[in-house]
Amino acid sequence: MIGIKNLSSQMLFKKGSLSYRVFGADYGHFNDRELNVVETFFSPMLVQSVRRDKNNRFENMWLQHHNFKESFSSWWREFEGNGWEGRKFMRKLQFVKAKLKDWNKNTFGMLKERKKTILDEIANIDAIEQEGALSSDLAAQRAIRKGELEELILREEIHWKQKAKIKWVKEGDCNSKLFHKVANGRRNKNFIKLLENERGLVLDSSESITKEILLYFKKLYLCPPSESWRVEGIDWSPISVESASRLDSPFAEAEIFNAIFQLDRDKAPGPDGFTIAVFQDCWDVIKEDLVRVFAEFHNSGIINQNTNAFFIVLLPKKRQSKKISDFRPISLITCLYKIIAKVLSGRLRGVLQETIHSTQGAFVQGRQILDAVLIANEIVDEKKRSGEEGVVFKIDFEKAYDHVKWDFLDHVLEKKGFSSKWRSWMRGCLSSVSYAILVNGNAKGWVKAARGLRQGDPLSPFLFTIVADVLSRMLLKAEERNLLEGFRVGRNRCRVTHLQFADDTILFASPREEELQTLKSLLLVFGQISGLKVNLDKSNLFGINLDQNHLSRLALLLDCKASDWPILYLGLPLGGNPTAYGFWDPVIERISRRLDGWQKAYLSFGGRITLLHSCLSHIPSYFLSLFKIPVSMAAKIKRLQRDFLWSGVGEGKRDHLVRWEAVCKPRIIGGLGIGRFL
Numbered sequence: 001m002i003g004i005k006n007l008s009s010q011m012l013f014k015k016g017s018l019s020y021r022v023f024g025a026d027y028g029h030f031n032d033r034e035l036n037v038v039e040t041f042f043s044p045m046l047v048q049s050v051r052r053d054k055n056n057r058f059e060n061m062w063l064q065h066h067n068f069k070e071s072f073s074s075w076w077r078e079f080e081g082n083g084w085e086g087r088k089f090m091r092k093l094q095f096v097k098a099k100l101k102d103w104n105k106n107t108f109g110m111l112k113e114r115k116k117t118i119l120d121e122i123a124n125i126d127a128i129e130q131e132g133a134l135s136s137d138l139a140a141q142r143a144i145r146k147g148e149l150e151e152l153i154l155r156e157e158i159h160w161k162q163k164a165k166i167k168w169v170k171e172g173d174c175n176s177k178l179f180h181k182v183a184n185g186r187r188n189k190n191f192i193k194l195l196e197n198e199r200g201l202v203l204d205s206s207e208s209i210t211k212e213i214l215l216y217f218k219k220l221y222l223c224p225p226s227e228s229w230r231v232e233g234i235d236w237s238p239i240s241v242e243s244a245s246r247l248d249s250p251f252a253e254a255e256i257f258n259a260i261f262q263l264d265r266d267k268a269p270g271p272d273g274f275t276i277a278v279f280q281d282c283w284d285v286i287k288e289d290l291v292r293v294f295a296e297f298h299n300s301g302i303i304n305q306n307t308n309a310f311f312i313v314l315l316p317k318k319r320q321s322k323k324i325s326d327f328r329p330i331s332l333i334t335c336l337y338k339i340i341a342k343v344l345s346g347r348l349r350g351v352l353q354e355t356i357h358s359t360q361g362a363f364v365q366g367r368q369i370l371d372a373v374l375i376a377n378e379i380v381d382e383k384k385r386s387g388e389e390g391v392v393f394k395i396d397f398e399k400a401y402d403h404v405k406w407d408f409l410d411h412v413l414e415k416k417g418f419s420s421k422w423r424s425w426m427r428g429c430l431s432s433v434s435y436a437i438l439v440n441g442n443a444k445g446w447v448k449a450a451r452g453l454r455q456g457d458p459l460s461p462f463l464f465t466i467v468a469d470v471l472s473r474m475l476l477k478a479e480e481r482n483l484l485e486g487f488r489v490g491r492n493r494c495r496v497t498h499l500q501f502a503d504d505t506i507l508f509a510s511p512r513e514e515e516l517q518t519l520k521s522l523l524l525v526f527g528q529i530s531g532l533k534v535n536l537d538k539s540n541l542f543g544i545n546l547d548q549n550h551l552s553r554l555a556l557l558l559d560c561k562a563s564d565w566p567i568l569y570l571g572l573p574l575g576g577n578p579t580a581y582g583f584w585d586p587v588i589e590r591i592s593r594r595l596d597g598w599q600k601a602y603l604s605f606g607g608r609i610t611l612l613h614s615c616l617s618h619i620p621s622y623f624l625s626l627f628k629i630p631v632s633m634a635a636k637i638k639r640l641q642r643d644f645l646w647s648g649v650g651e652g653k654r655d656h657l658v659r660w661e662a663v664c665k666p667r668i669i670g671g672l673g674i675g676r677f678l
Contacts (some may be wrong), residue, residue, distance in 0.1 A: 001497040029218050047334070047466075057269050057273045057275075058097075058100070058269060058273055058274045058275050058277075058278055059104070060265075060275060060277050061264065062100070062104065062319075063277060063278070063281050069281065069282060069285070071099075071103060072096065072278075072282050072285060073282070073285045075095065075096045075099045075100075076092060076096060076282075076285050076286065076289075078095075078191075079091070079092045079095040079096070084296065084302070084304060085289070085292045085293045085295075085296040086293050086296065086297065086302075086303060086307050086336065087304045087305050087306065087307075088305070089207045089289055089290070089293050089336055090272065090288075090307055090334070090336060091305045092289065092627060093272055093274060093335075093336075094272075096235050097272075097273055097274070111458075115149065118145050118148055118149045119149065121142075121145050122142055122145050122146065123147070125138050125142045125145075126142075128369060131523055143483075148330060149574045154673045158563060162609070171202065185428050189657060191440055192209055192213075192314065192327075192439065192440055194209075194322060195209045195212055195213070195322065195323070195324065196322045196323050197212050198496075202322075206439075206440070209439065210439045210444050212324070213314070213324060213437055213438060213439055213444070214444060214445045214447075216324045217312065217329075217435070217437055217447065218447055218453070220399065221402065221435070221447070221449040221450060221451060222451075223405060223406075223450040223451040223531075228407050228408075228411070229408065229411075229528070229529035230411055231411070231412075231415070231470060231474075231529065233477065234470075234473040234474060234476075234477050235473060235476070236355070236415045236416050236417075236473070237354070237355050237356075237357070237416070237473075238354075238355060238416045238417030239351045239355050239416060239417040239418065240354060240356045240414065240417070241417075243350075243351040243354060243417075244417055244418060244422070245351075245419075246347070246351075246417045247347050247348070247351065247418070247419065247422050248419050248421045248422060250295070250298055251291075251294040251295070251297075251298055251343060253287065253291050255343055255346070256287075256290060256291065256294060256339065256343060257283065257287070258346075259339055259343045259346060260279050260280055260283065260339055260342075261280055262275065262342065262346075263276045263338060263339070263342055264276065264278035265280055268313070268332050269332065269335070270309070270310050270311055270331075270332040270333045270334045270335070270337075270338075271306075271309045271310065271311060271332075271334060271436070271443075271579065272334040272335055272336070274334075274335050275335070276335055276338070276339075278335075279335055279339070290339070293336065293340075294340070294343070297330060297340060297425070297428070300428075301421070301424035301425045301427070301428040302428050303337065303340065303428045303432050304432065305432050305434055306334075307336050307337050307340075307432075308333075308334070308337050308429070308432040308433050308434065308677075309433075309434050309435070309436075309446070310331045310333040310334070310337075310434075310435050310436070310440050310456075311331070311332040311431070311436055311437070312329045312330070312331060312332075312435050312436070312437045312438065313329070313330050313332055313438045314327035314328070314329060314330075314437070314438070314439075314604075315327060315328045315330055316328075328454050329402075329453075329455065330455055331435075331454035331455055331456035331457060332438075332456065333454065333456060333457060337429075337457075338457075338458065340429070341429065341457055342458045342460040344425065344429070344458075344459055345458040345459045345461075345462055348459070348462045348463075348465070349363065349364075349365060349462060350365070352364045352365070352462060352465065353365055353366065353367075354464075355416045355417070355466070355469070356466070356469050357469060357472045357473065357476070359472050359476075359498055359499055359500055360465060360468065360469060360472060360501070361499070361500065361501045361502040362461070362465055362500070362501045362502040363465050363502065365467070369501065369570055370625050370626065372499060372501045372570060373569060373572045373574070373626060375499065376499055376506060376569055376574050377489055377574055377575070377626070378489070378510065379489050379496055379499075379573045379675040380392065380544065380574060381575075382489050382490075383487055383489070383508075383544045383545075384544055384575075385547065387545055388544075388545060389510070389511050389542040389543075389544065389546050390487055390508065390509065390510060390511065390543075390545070390546070391507075391508075391509050391510075391511050391516070391541055391542065391543055391544065391546065391551070391554060392506055392507070392508060392541070392542040392544065392567075392575075393504075393507040393509060393516075393519065393539065393540075393541050393542075393558070394505075394506050394507075394539060394540045394541075394542070394567060394569070395523065395534050395539045396507050396534065396535045396537065396538035396539050397503050397505075397532050397533070397534060398532075398533045398534065400464070400503040400532060400537040401452060401453045401454070401464060401503075402451075402452040402453075403451065403452060403453055403464075403532060403533065404451060404452055404453050404464065404467055404530065404531050404532065405451055405530060405531040406427070406430050406431070406450075406451055407527075408467070408529055408531065409426070409430075409463060409466070409467055409532050410423055410426070410427065412466055412467060412469075413426060413466065413472055417467065426459075426463070429457075429459060430453075433448065433449045433450045433454070434446055434447065434449070435447060435449060445547050451531060461502065464502065464503065465502065467530055467532065468500055468502070468503065468505075468532070470526065471500075471505070471522075471523075471526045471530075471532075472498065472500055474500050474522055474525075474526060475497050475507075475522060475667065476497070478497075478518060478522060479497050481517045482514055483496045483515070484509065484518060484519070485509065485510040485512070485515055486498075486508045486509060486510075487508040494650055496508055497509070501570055503532075504570055506569065506570065506574075507519060509528055511546055511550065511554060513554070513557060516554055516557055516558055517557065519558075520557075520558055520559075523552065536558065536559040536560045537559075537560070537561075539558070539560040539561070540560060540561050540562075540563040540567065541554060541555045541558060541561065541562050542559050542562075542563055542565060542567060542575065543562070548562070549571060557614065564585070568586065571586075571622065572622065572623060572626060572627075573586070573627075578627040578628060578629075578630075579630055581630070581632070581633065583627075584623065584629065584630070584633045585621055587619060587620050587633075587637070588636065588637070590619050591619055591620075591637065591640055592640075594619070605645075606630065608644060608645050608647070609645070609672055609674075611644075612641055612644065612645060612672075612674050613673070613674070613675075620637055621675070637675075638660065641674065642656060642660050642663075645663070645674075664676045
């Protein structure tokens, strides 16, 4: 579409994104570029409109309708079909989805129009009351209309809250204007306007951006032909026969029920368009069909392609993301697969402690993230105090989840004592995967994957932990053969060569070139057999009691960067000084970033209180779990909290009406219960 922009109209249309309200809500975003001016008082401008697909996602506000569950139950029973239970279940959902579309339009829809009509009726009755006494019939009618209005406002708030994906609202701010603003801000932030390809060319058209993204993901999930590797000679620590048998046991209705109600009811839907909220609220309607799906999966291990289809949504890792690598791919999976994976992951988590080494701190019962950070800090601090030389190698896996080889995972499961039935279930969860990319809200391309684990799949963290454990076992074997010295710590001079937390891995070594060459060889071999290749350009080497020149030579040997302390490990500083002002910079940055991202102008006083409880007070708490905060830094955080609580609307300011000490008192004695750090 080509338009002409008069030079005097720049106050109305600023260069960049045009308001979608000018052209209608069906057009999610506009991209305007000024063209060359050729002897005219007008500046030509090319306007490209991007129309968003209407994928008829389930609206959680529908659940508030008094007739919803009865209608859902009727539609569910109405559908009749044959074939595999999983396919039949998905077809039932699509049948209900079509019914919901008509129901929403005829029974539930026209929200804005109905709201306006009710407001007009209430205004007319109010006008009559101002002219004289109001009859009992009109008073009763107004009360009914006000009740209907409250119900419509609640539905509107639920609708925009779902779009905004705000999790902190529990009280004080059910505010559709806020949700609307946040939802539109999120959409603008996630919109890909420009993309730089591998050759450095900047793409700015919707077609070229889509083509580049599809090409990237086809390469990412394509498994290059290679030999299948088998690993021998390490301690696999297999699970017990009893545990393997428990994993294979039939699925119980209570187990499925618990899995469904452990899932987040408001998570963004996948290709099926439904949220888990439907399954939770209509459990008694769907449970018999769902139990049959699980019974058939138990026997066959098959998951059909419709059930295992998923969307990939690209979320920017930073502001002004330009390259595909600047975006984080998140999988939006169907509800049925999510429930199956949740049940399986619950079983798997119960046996991981039998087979995962103690150096791995993630996704194993009884192991906490703070334990890993505390141990790492103790190791580094003791090494520094000892005066002994050493290096810490923090490695970065290249596209860790996306590059896992399925045949290697199956080999590891076999070695760790998992039964053939369980392994067939895992193959069923992986081999039928197909995906489409959501490019600016539109699903593009359906492609079958040949490797990788999906971020957003409940099973993925546990399967990745099993694969990563192989690296740990290889390092332990090298340590056993005295090929790795590591660090000697504690009274007993125990040897530590590495720590893992999911894909966050740090290695401890002496500064001997032979040892570092052994580490590099082990990492290269592990990457070849598993698909988890180390990105040496993003990996960092840190020296302890080592001069900079020596550290630089060792970094050159490893093809990585020589860096300075402290480092950020699992979100907390490692090797830093907690009394130093700069040590707490990440806390201040996170709080400031959160404050910048919130629409303060649309927050009520109650909303700011809720945010202080749920976000601003919890951000420093993670640091305070291990480190004592300096008085000056606590005062700075208190000032940020205080200014946020008493901030005014827009650019205005408000006085601090109550002393902060009174605000921090428990609610039971008249305060607001805001946490204090000193």
